[in-house]
Amino acid sequence: MTTPQSALTDLEALSNSEKAADMAKYHKVIRPYLGVTNPQIDTLYKAWRADTDTGARVAIAAHLWASNIHEARIAAAKLLTQARVNPDHAVWNEIQRWVPDLDTIAIADQVCAAGARRLPADLTRMDILEAWTADDRMWARRAALMMTLPWAKQNHPKDSDLAVRDRVLGWAAALAPDHDPILQKAVALWLRTLSKHDKPRVQHFLDQHGPEMKAFALKEASALL
Numbered sequence: 001m002t003t004p005q006s007a008l009t010d011l012e013a014l015s016n017s018e019k020a021a022d023m024a025k026y027h028k029v030i031r032p033y034l035g036v037t038n039p040q041i042d043t044l045y046k047a048w049r050a051d052t053d054t055g056a057r058v059a060i061a062a063h064l065w066a067s068n069i070h071e072a073r074i075a076a077a078k079l080l081t082q083a084r085v086n087p088d089h090a091v092w093n094e095i096q097r098w099v100p101d102l103d104t105i106a107i108a109d110q111v112c113a114a115g116a117r118r119l120p121a122d123l124t125r126m127d128i129l130e131a132w133t134a135d136d137r138m139w140a141r142r143a144a145l146m147m148t149l150p151w152a153k154q155n156h157p158k159d160s161d162l163a164v165r166d167r168v169l170g171w172a173a174a175l176a177p178d179h180d181p182i183l184q185k186a187v188a189l190w191l192r193t194l195s196k197h198d199k200p201r202v203q204h205f206l207d208q209h210g211p212e213m214k215a216f217a218l219k220e221a222s223a224l225l
Helices: 004-012 017-027 038-050 054-066 070-079 089-101 105-118 123-132 138-147 159-175 181-195 199-212 215-221
Strands: none
Touching (some): 105 138, 159 199, 181 199
């Protein structure tokens, strides 16, 4: 069975120093890079998942995350990105634990993809995300939007889904005056995605809050209207 240390060893065995140097330049965050590609990571995490239970996966993911290696953090989040996990409290708690460490889009997006899978199982977790919208850390504010992005993609939302959608639009309204470029892109992405399925809601939002957004974000949010 895969162990936390063997998983990290598997990942390190694929190191490519030339690619690692390129990745360090691209991501612009100081941490170890191995130069391992996403397809290679996918092959590894699928093998780890095949011979472990939920508890072991959480332990592996925690160990990979603690290494601070870029690819290890990506792999940790991928390992915990599952639609069906029961019980899932340990998985959700581990994902929450990572949010204060988010510092780059690639890692943050994978963590948010993992977190998004855990929200439908317990919508009270939205209360935690709402608290993140007022967090001092931009990456936590962004995570609240990115973890709820699936609700902007629904073609046939139920009443409970519409309630989530409206709640997140309330968060987006509070974040519209926050002019951090990365956060503005997240607000714009949420709105543009929703505009494919519910143009009136997005138009109403932009009529009220569009003037508070940066010009580039407003343009992106309204691109499909």
